[in-house]
Every structure is written in structure tokens, then in C-alpha cells.
Amino acid sequence: MNNLALLGDEALALGAVDAGISAAYGYPGTPSTEIMEYLQRIEQQKGKPLARWSANEKAAYEEALGTSVFGKRVLVTMKHVGLNVAADAFVNSSLLDIQGGLVLAIADDPGMHSSQNEQDSRFYSEFAHVPCFEPTSQQEAYDMMAQAFDLSEELHVPVMVRLVTRLSHSRAAIEVKPARTENPGKKAPDMKQWMLLPAMARKQWHQLLQKEKKMAAYGETTPWNPLTRGSRTGLITTGLGLNYYKENMAEMEEIPSHLHIGYYPFPENKIRELASNCDEILLLEEGDAFVEKRLRAILTQNITIKGKLSGDLPREGELNPDNVRGILGLAPRETLSVEKMELPGRPPQLCKGCPHTDTYLFIKEVVAERKESLVTSDIGCYALGALPPLMVPETIVCMGASITMAKGAAEAGMENVMAVIGDSTFLHSGLTGLVDCVSDNAPVTIIIVDNSTVGMTGGQETRLESHRFPPVVEGLGVLKEHIRLLNPLSKYHEENKKVLREELDFQGVSVIIAVRECIEWLRKQKKGAK
Numbered sequence: 001m002n003n004l005a006l007l008g009d010e011a012l013a014l015g016a017v018d019a020g021i022s023a024a025y026g027y028p029g030t031p032s033t034e035i036m037e038y039l040q041r042i043e044q045q046k047g048k049p050l051a052r053w054s055a056n057e058k059a060a061y062e063e064a065l066g067t068s069v070f071g072k073r074v075l076v077t078m079k080h081v082g083l084n085v086a087a088d089a090f091v092n093s094s095l096l097d098i099q100g101g102l103v104l105a106i107a108d109d110p111g112m113h114s115s116q117n118e119q120d121s122r123f124y125s126e127f128a129h130v131p132c133f134e135p136t137s138q139q140e141a142y143d144m145m146a147q148a149f150d151l152s153e154e155l156h157v158p159v160m161v162r163l164v165t166r167l168s169h170s171r172a173a174i175e176v177k178p179a180r181t182e183n184p185g186k187k188a189p190d191m192k193q194w195m196l197l198p199a200m201a202r203k204q205w206h207q208l209l210q211k212e213k214k215m216a217a218y219g220e221t222t223p224w225n226p227l228t229r230g231s232r233t234g235l236i237t238t239g240l241g242l243n244y245y246k247e248n249m250a251e252m253e254e255i256p257s258h259l260h261i262g263y264y265p266f267p268e269n270k271i272r273e274l275a276s277n278c279d280e281i282l283l284l285e286e287g288d289a290f291v292e293k294r295l296r297a298i299l300t301q302n303i304t305i306k307g308k309l310s311g312d313l314p315r316e317g318e319l320n321p322d323n324v325r326g327i328l329g330l331a332p333r334e335t336l337s338v339e340k341m342e343l344p345g346r347p348p349q350l351c352k353g354c355p356h357t358d359t360y361l362f363i364k365e366v367v368a369e370r371k372e373s374l375v376t377s378d379i380g381c382y383a384l385g386a387l388p389p390l391m392v393p394e395t396i397v398c399m400g401a402s403i404t405m406a407k408g409a410a411e412a413g414m415e416n417v418m419a420v421i422g423d424s425t426f427l428h429s430g431l432t433g434l435v436d437c438v439s440d441n442a443p444v445t446i447i448i449v450d451n452s453t454v455g456m457t458g459g460q461e462t463r464l465e466s467h468r469f470p471p472v473v474e475g476l477g478v479l480k481e482h483i484r485l486l487n488p489l490s491k492y493h494e495e496n497k498k499v500l501r502e503e504l505d506f507q508g509v510s511v512i513i514a515v516r517e518c519i520e521w522l523r524k525q526k527k528g529a530k
């Protein structure tokens with residue numbers, strides 16, 4: 001079978017398999033989750049590549065480094081904010097002498113469909129001094145993987161491939177190429193280049209700056225950055241900006257001179273060449289104004305630059321075929337005018353019968369009894385408890401922040417401080433915060449809502465089963481009598497309130513583990529068992 005209809009995430013995953021990966025590691029997060037899920041299906045069918053979720057993105061990235069040092073190709077997957085967690089390993093890894101190709105597949109979420117911010121991962125690739133490919137279609141997502149792995153091995157650096165939500169989650173037919181065989185396992189020839197002690201790291205930094213010249217030279221010659229001559233208007237597109245330009249092209253009176261950027265470092269010489277024949281430059285880039293911010297430094301002539309920074313395109317949210325028409329000199333599309341209808345709001349909600357609802361109901365009642373209290377929370381399904389009708393969590397910042405923010409608030413003198421965190425989030429980023437709480441005996445009550453799965457991203461496995469949580473918590477130093485297990489069912493409502501009251505009154509660290517499976521996960525399990 002040579003043609004398949006795949007999501008962007010799946011096309012990228014298959015591209016990695018056909019590029020000869022031996023392993024893949026990642027942490028689930030919308031819109032990147034389907035990459036690993038597709039790889040896991042391939043592993044189930046064919047026995048390889050090894051496709052594993054990790055405890056967090058940093059762990060995933062470091063596990064991948066272990067594969068690379070042994071000479072095998074490896075893929076790492078995460079969503080954009082996950083790279084904040086993996087940043088330490090990622091940025092340092094550009095100094096290593098990468099052996100087996102290492103590609104980081106990162107999925108950005110412009111428009112924040114399912115994320116807490118719109119950060120653009122291209123800044124990270126520049127910050128770490130590594131190349132970045134940016135596909136505009138499922139076919140490109142597939143094709144770029146082979147080149148990304150080849151370049152990683154040629155320059156001995158990690159390579160990023162950036163997707164965005166619309167591409168990750170839309171489906172198209174792709175043509176599959178013959179698969180490459182896996183690399184044989186072989187330890188890196190010079191292990192000194194994998195030790196970032198200052199004396200060695202200085203040499204590695206020097207080498208990286210030399211490699212950077214090759215990365216830039218590749219950007220000038222690669223067919224992923226094509227330049228075509230047209231009118232005296234210059235157009236630069238990146239990522240899905242190309243598709244939105246193409247959708248409007250037929251209506252444009254003149255075809256502009258056009259540079260598309262599918263690879264970074266972007267081609268500065270081609271940009272100068274484009275500008276030398278143009279009176280103005282228009283930019284359509286999905287995400288932040290990454291290229292636009294740098295144009296002024298590259299172009300010394302007095303030339304008009306129109307994009308997001310100039311106010312010609314919205315700075316927030318996604319581009320689309322309609323909101324780019326103005327900058328392309330086209331009138332707004334005629335639309336049907338529909339009389340405004342009053343529709344009821346449909347905010348996201350916890351599923352009917354979700355165990356978190358019962359947990360929040362008893363927390364809410366105990367909170368109402370107290371003069372002062374704070375409920376910090378975290379990223380996961382349980383964050384939906386911040387919305388009506390429950391409205392219990394009062395802070396949601398990033399993975400793990402519930403516990404550490406609770407500690408800070410308690411140490412500032414606030415009373416009755418509770419942190420609500422999911423089982424997967426606790427393993428991802430909560431353990432270290434708990435160590436701090438124990439170390440300083442902070443008066444906080446941590447409520448681990450253990451639903452046996454990563455619910456929000458579709459029910460991936462939690463790294464540890466429920467029965468392993470109490471020994472982990474005890475091992476980190478929480479007193480056994482202040483580790484309380486409970487079942488968040490309405491029939492235990494009064495009993496659960498009593499447990500929470502007791503632990504709030506205790507002036508030290510207590511951990512309440514509320515164990516009840518996610519009903520969606522249970523449904524999935526039952527379906528799988530049939």
C-alpha cells in the first residue's frame with residue numbers, strides 16, 4: 001500500500017518509522033498525542049519501533065539521548081509547552097556529538113485550542129542553535145522526517161520538526177516511500193563529546209557555532225525554501241501561511257515574488273534577494289512574528305514590511321484563508337448575514353459521572369466552612385473544576401505548580417491551603433514540589449486525584465498504578481498517618497469531608513489520594529476487552 005490517508009501527526013510518525021527510527025519517547029499533550037499513539041499501534045503490529053510514554057517531557061528527551069548515544073535513530077514528541085519542561089536537556093543537547101539521528105517533533109497550538117499559551121517553538125530552535133523543519137501538509141510532514149534525520153546525523157545535532165494544530169489534526173492522502181533500515185547499535189566514538197564539563201563544553205560550543213554556518217548554508221540551498229520571481233510585492237510565507245496564500249491566489253491581480261520558508265535557520269540571502277526587487281514585503285506566518293521580528297535587522301533598505309507587528313494581521317490566534325485577504329490586497333469575502341441568535345453557552349465540563357466532580361463537591365463544602373483558604377490546581381481534566389458549576393480551583397499555571405504554589409502561599413501565612421493534582425501530573429512534575437514541602441514541613445494538604453489515566457489527552461497510561469502511590473509518597477517523607485486514601489463517591493461524601501477537615505487542621509504535610517477511575521478510561525478498557 002503506497003497511499004494512505006493520515007493525520008499530520010500520523011504522517012510525521014510514519015515518516016519517522018520509514019526514516020529508520022529504533023525508538024520514540026514522549027509525553028501526551030494536545031495536539032501532539034496522536035504521534036505516539038500511531039507509533040504504538042505500529043509497535044503492536046510489527047514489534048517495533050519501541051514507542052513509550054515517559055513520566056514527563058524532560059525524561060522523554062533524555063531517554064532519547066540514550067538511544068542516540070548508542071547510534072540509533074530516535075524520535076521525541078511533545079506539545080509546545082512540554083518543551084519548557086524539556087528545555088534543559090534540549091538546549092544542552094545541541095552541544096553534544098549526536099550519533100543516531102535525534103528529531104524532536106513538537107506541536108504548537110496557535111489559538112490555544114487546548115493549551116495555556118501560544119508560544120512558538122521556532123524561538124526554541126533558534127535559542128538552542130538547532131535546525132527546524134516546518135511542514136505545510138501531511139505529505140511534507142512525512143517527507144521532512146527523512147531529511148531531518150539525515151541532517152541530524154550529518155551535522156551531529158538534534159533537529160526540530162514543528163507542527164501546528166490544524167496540520168496535526170487534519171487528514172490527507174500521502175504517498176509513502178521505501179523505508180530505510182535501522183542503524184546498528186554502536187557507542188559514540190568519542191564519549192568526551194557527550195560530557196558537558198566546562199572544559200569540554202567550551203570546545204563543543206565552538207563546534208556548534210561552526211555547525212551553525214552549515215545549518216545556515218543548508219537553508220539557502222534546500223528546496224524547502226523556494227524563491228520565485230513575480231511582481232514588485234514580496235511575499236514571505238511560513239508553515240500554513242502558504243496554504244492560506246494559495247487559497248486566495250486565484251483572485252489576486254498580480255502574483256507576488258514569493259519566498260516560502262519550510263526550514264530554519266531561514267535563508268537570509270534569499271530574503272535580501274527577494275527584497276532587492278520589491279517595494280514592500282508581506283509576511284504570512286502561523287504563530288508568532290518570528291521572521292518578521294528579524295527582517296529589520298536583515299534588510300537595511302527603506303522597505304515597507306507588513307505582517308503581525310505592523311498590525312496588518314491579527315497577533316492573536318490562528319491565520320485562516322479569510323483573515324489574510326486584507327494583507328493580500330483582497331476585499332473581505334462575501335458572507336451570508338445571519339441574524340444574531342441567542343445560543344446558550346457551552347463551556348467545557350467534566351464528563352457526567354467524572355470522579356473529580358465528587359472530589360470537588362466535598363472540597364467545596366469544607367472550603368465554605370473555613371474563613372480563609374486557597375485551592376491551587378494544575379493541568380489536566382480536573383482543571384475544568386475551576387469552571388461553573390464547581391468553581392473550586394483558584395490557580396492553574398503549569399504542570400506541578402499546584403504543590404509548589406501551595407507551599408509558597410502556606411509559608412506566606414495563608415491558612416487551609418490545598419493543592420489538587422492529577423496522578424499523571426504528580427509523577428510529571430509534582431514529586432519535586434512534595435520533596436520541598438516535606439523538607440520544610442509546609443502546612444499544605446495535597447489532594448492527588450488518581451483516576452488511573454491521563455484523562456485529558458484521551459486516556460493514555462499513567463506511569464504508575466494506583467497502589468504504588470502511597471509508598472512513593474511515604475518514601476518521600478510524608479508521615480504514614482497523614483497519607484489518606486479515599487474513594488470519591490457520593491456515598492462517602494461526609495466521610496471524605498471529615499478526612500479533609502482533619503488534614504487541614506494538621507500543621508504539616510498531608511497527602512490525600514482520591515482513587516476512582518476515569519469513566520471514559522473504564523469505557524475504553526471495556527471496549528478493548530471485548
Ligand code: SF4
Binds near residue numbers: 350353456519
Ligand atoms: S475524561 Fe475522565 S477524568 Fe476527564 S472529565 Fe471525563 S471522566 Fe473525568
